[in-house]
Amino acid sequence: MELTARAFWLASPGRGELRDVTLDAPAEDEVLIRTLYSGVSRGTETLVFRGGVPENQHASMRAPFQDGDFPAPVKYGYLNVGLVEQGPAHLLGRTVFCLYPHQTRYVVPVSAVTVVPESVPASRAILAGTVETAVNALWDAAPLVGDRIAVVGGGMVGCSVAALLARFPGVRVQLVDADPARGAVARALGVDFALPEDAEGGRDLVVHASATEAGLNLALGLLAHEGTVIELSWYGDRRVALPLGEAFHSRRLTLRSSQVGSVSPSARAGRTYADRLALALELLAEPAFDALITGECSFGELPGVMGKLASGSIPALCHRVRYEEV
Numbered sequence: 001m002e003l004t005a006r007a008f009w010l011a012s013p014g015r016g017e018l019r020d021v022t023l024d025a026p027a028e029d030e031v032l033i034r035t036l037y038s039g040v041s042r043g044t045e046t047l048v049f050r051g052g053v054p055e056n057q058h059a060s061m062r063a064p065f066q067d068g069d070f071p072a073p074v075k076y077g078y079l080n081v082g083l084v085e086q087g088p089a090h091l092l093g094r095t096v097f098c099l100y101p102h103q104t105r106y107v108v109p110v111s112a113v114t115v116v117p118e119s120v121p122a123s124r125a126i127l128a129g130t131v132e133t134a135v136n137a138l139w140d141a142a143p144l145v146g147d148r149i150a151v152v153g154g155g156m157v158g159c160s161v162a163a164l165l166a167r168f169p170g171v172r173v174q175l176v177d178a179d180p181a182r183g184a185v186a187r188a189l190g191v192d193f194a195l196p197e198d199a200e201g202g203r204d205l206v207v208h209a210s211a212t213e214a215g216l217n218l219a220l221g222l223l224a225h226e227g228t229v230i231e232l233s234w235y236g237d238r239r240v241a242l243p244l245g246e247a248f249h250s251r252r253l254t255l256r257s258s259q260v261g262s263v264s265p266s267a268r269a270g271r272t273y274a275d276r277l278a279l280a281l282e283l284l285a286e287p288a289f290d291a292l293i294t295g296e297c298s299f300g301e302l303p304g305v306m307g308k309l310a311s312g313s314i315p316a317l318c319h320r321v322r323y324e325e326v
Contacts, residue, residue: 008102008302010072013051016303026107031087038102039079039126040319043155046310048076064099077101081125097128097281102302104323114277119285126320127289132280134160140258141230143205146170150203152219153210154182156317157232159292161207166190174200188291203227213240228254296320
């Protein structure tokens with residue numbers, strides 16, 4: 001029996017469509033997944049949708065199971081939660097997370113899926129890829145009990161970092177963003193909120209995730225003596241100017257990159273990518289993360305909705321896509 005599915009493709013910059021695809025039957029070391037939910041990571045995926053990936057970044061921006069090439073046609077995405085319909089006995093009927101694009105069914109190696117804990121709803125597990133980034137950032141940052149911390153940039157990654165920091169003992173966290181609407185998200189996550197002009201200084205640690213030059217400059221300005229900025233933003237081919245004269249050296253400030261593409265060497269020895277993703281899924285048992293899912297549509301609506309997300313007419317952190325039984 002032939003296996004078929006439908007997938008979301010970027011046909012050309014600014015125009016998405018659903019396409020029929022034929023699947024190979026799963027091999028012994030593969031699984032057939034029926035998608036329950038996928039997530040649109042607004043920042044990255046709308047950049048792809050607009051055709052805005054710089055040519056010199058085409059290789060680094062590839063998703064694990066991407067088909068096609070930038071700028072288009074391309075099948076892109078990496079937040080997928082589904083049900084195992086065929087595969088090894090220990091996985092049959094299990095809900096799993098996979099870094100797969102928006103598609104109704106798909107076949108991948110067993111090694112590409114991570115079982116979602118029973119304590120985590122499938123509808124929330126789409127955040128696992130972003131929370132994994134936040135986990136790596138905090139492995140790099142190594143916050144201490146009682147630290148004064150700011151997170152500059154209230155997108156998916158920044159909010160995920162803030163949500164995890166809110167659970168550290170004695171830590172006071174302030175989320176800083178230019179959009180006042182992020183205040184409601186901050187309250188749901190259990191952290192303080194400030195507009196950039198009202199942000200509190202004297203921070204031991206600042207995590208920067210706004211992907212703007214102004215945000216990174218603000219992050220440095222918020223540090224206490226010998227404080228550290230963890231840089232999570234990806235700038236592509238843009239140049240960023242920083243005030244590294246002035247008081248940067250006299251205050252002994254540190255600017256450190258954090259790249260999710262590799263496991264932080266500051267983590268415990270032996271930690272793997274799989275360990276990091278499994279931990280992210282465990283952490284998603286916390287209901288506060290639901291605040292990061294700010295909209296939902298059906299899979300059939302996705303071509304039209306993606307354009308609205310890209311234009312900003314639908315504001316979003318993570319937009320959830322719901323798949324009906326097919």
